[in-house]
Amino acid sequence: MMAEPQKLVQLTRTEDELLELERRYSSWGDTVHYLDPPKFFARAEGSYLYDGEGTPYLDLQMWYSAASFGYGNARLKDALVRQLNTLPQLASQYLHPERVELSAAIARLNASKFGMDGRVHFNVGGSQAIEDSLKIVRNATGKGLVFAFMGGYHGRTLGASAITSSYRYRRRYGHFSDRAHFVPFPYCFRCPYDKRRETCELYCVDQFAKNFETEYNSFWDAKAGESEFSAFYVEPIQGTGGYVIPPREYFPALKKILEERNILMVDDEIQMGFYRAGRFWAIENFGVAPDIVVFGKAMTNGLNPLSGVWAREDLISPEVLPPGSTHSTFASNTLGTAVALEVIRMMEEENYQRITQTKGAYFLTQLRNLQQRYPRVIGHVDGLGLALRVEICREDGHEPDRELTDKIFKEGMKGDLNVRGRMMGLVLDVGGYYKNVFTLSPCFEITEEEIDIAVELIELLIRRCAPDRC
Numbered sequence: 001m002m003a004e005p006q007k008l009v010q011l012t013r014t015e016d017e018l019l020e021l022e023r024r025y026s027s028w029g030d031t032v033h034y035l036d037p038p039k040f041f042a043r044a045e046g047s048y049l050y051d052g053e054g055t056p057y058l059d060l061q062m063w064y065s066a067a068s069f070g071y072g073n074a075r076l077k078d079a080l081v082r083q084l085n086t087l088p089q090l091a092s093q094y095l096h097p098e099r100v101e102l103s104a105a106i107a108r109l110n111a112s113k114f115g116m117d118g119r120v121h122f123n124v125g126g127s128q129a130i131e132d133s134l135k136i137v138r139n140a141t142g143k144g145l146v147f148a149f150m151g152g153y154h155g156r157t158l159g160a161s162a163i164t165s166s167y168r169y170r171r172r173y174g175h176f177s178d179r180a181h182f183v184p185f186p187y188c189f190r191c192p193y194d195k196r197r198e199t200c201e202l203y204c205v206d207q208f209a210k211n212f213e214t215e216y217n218s219f220w221d222a223k224a225g226e227s228e229f230s231a232f233y234v235e236p237i238q239g240t241g242g243y244v245i246p247p248r249e250y251f252p253a254l255k256k257i258l259e260e261r262n263i264l265m266v267d268d269e270i271q272m273g274f275y276r277a278g279r280f281w282a283i284e285n286f287g288v289a290p291d292i293v294v295f296g297k298a299m300t301n302g303l304n305p306l307s308g309v310w311a312r313e314d315l316i317s318p319e320v321l322p323p324g325s326t327h328s329t330f331a332s333n334t335l336g337t338a339v340a341l342e343v344i345r346m347m348e349e350e351n352y353q354r355i356t357q358t359k360g361a362y363f364l365t366q367l368r369n370l371q372q373r374y375p376r377v378i379g380h381v382d383g384l385g386l387a388l389r390v391e392i393c394r395e396d397g398h399e400p401d402r403e404l405t406d407k408i409f410k411e412g413m414k415g416d417l418n419v420r421g422r423m424m425g426l427v428l429d430v431g432g433y434y435k436n437v438f439t440l441s442p443c444f445e446i447t448e449e450e451i452d453i454a455v456e457l458i459e460l461l462i463r464r465c466a467p468d469r470c
């Protein structure tokens with residue numbers, strides 16, 4: 001006889017008991033355990049996460065930029081509750097006003113920014129929206145091959161993995177026949193061509209252009225006047241790649257080549273969109289109009305998974321992409337679209353361009369001062385809006401120091417830093433090609449005082465983890 005199962009759910013377990021269950025029953029394939037044991041949090045508010053003992057952790061990554069408007073943002077919470085109380089569920093074949101309003105708002109916004117008509121298509125996560133964009137590109141061009149950047153990240157579904165640079169993300173899943181052709185990103189601090197920005201004259205763009213010089217370079221049929229490649233997937237500022245900010249002239253020069261070769265530009269704004277980099281879309285910093293824009297994360301402040309694709313009318317109109325061409329049950333769900341619409345209304349009422357640019361400039365100045373005080377620890381800092389990077393290097397100021405980066409990150413999560421008489425922790429995110437970059441995406445509501453505290457916390461961590469280099 002089988003034993004009677006115990007009561008399936010208990011809500012009174014200790015953290016140790018929960019960890020034991022997690023070790024036994026949770027897949028680790030859908031997470032990363034950066035800490036051993038992984039950390040529990042009990043509460044979140046504004047820029048802070050709180051552990052079970054009530055210790056605050058200043059969060060400088062805000063769920064990889066998904067919660068840009070602050071944990072528990074009252075206005076967005078109210079929008080969610082309103083929707084929950086009126087139309088909490090609805091199959092996507094029916095319409096609800098928020099969905100239509102949201103599509104129209106984004107389409108009109110892009111018409112004003114890029115001077116092009118287009119339409120909006122929803123899904124539930126960034127990767128799924130990337131899949132949809134790949135389908136839109138394939139459907140419109142009849143071609144499967146795309147360019148993407150080294151250091152780029154577009155997600156983990158199969159299609160998105162095929163255009164994401166890291167081999168580690170693909171190696172368990174067999175052969176990807178339509179893997180992107182990966183092009184070096186203009187990471188000027190570590191120029192892939194060993195050039196210097198002052199004298200390079202955008203050598204990297206010339207190298208890309210050379211692919212099309214002769215059919216024997218394998219990209220271009222001069223007789224047909226046609227490329228084998230349909231699109232170039234770009235992150236205007238690389239997210240997972242380490243918040244790498246290209247020179248302002250780079251994207252206009254790249255776009256010119258793409259236009260000459262009839263190749264679409266797909267702009268992945270999943271991490272940088274919704275003002276993270278000081279403009280609604282990060283690509284606006286570069287004065288370039290993409291053909292397709294993909295977005296997600298902060299659109300709902302992380303309150304409900306919702307993502308989307310905007311595409312030029314001729315690529316996505318119902319004549320080209322008929323009803324039912326691709327679909328997900330939860331796409332355009334009522335809760336997500338209601339919150340996203342409230343986000344757009346907030347953006348209409350408040351000047352987020354000014355907020356993110358002003359706060360970002362202040363934060364960057366403090367980080368530059370910190371770098372001057374610790375040149376044997378910090379090799380590079382940079383930022384655009386509230387997307388900021390701190391690159392941890394060895395004494396020479398250039399060679400990546402992954403071990404020290406990891407140590408600083410782990411010490412920050414102990415919650416035992418005494419700042420202004422208060423015990424605190426610091427939540428950092430590690431990214432970059434060499435896993436030595438703190439990619440900072442603070443809350444848009446962060447105050448100057450909190451920015452000062454953030455820099456003090458980083459300084460305490462540097463002094464604790466690398467005393468011999470201070």
Ligand SMILES: Cc1ncc(COP(=O)(O)O)c(C=O)c1O
Nearest residue numbers: 125126127153154155239270271
């Ligand atoms: C630029 C970019 N594209 C795509 C994705 C994938 O989005 P998701 O994790 O929601 O599938 C991410 C996630 O970090 C991202 O940063």
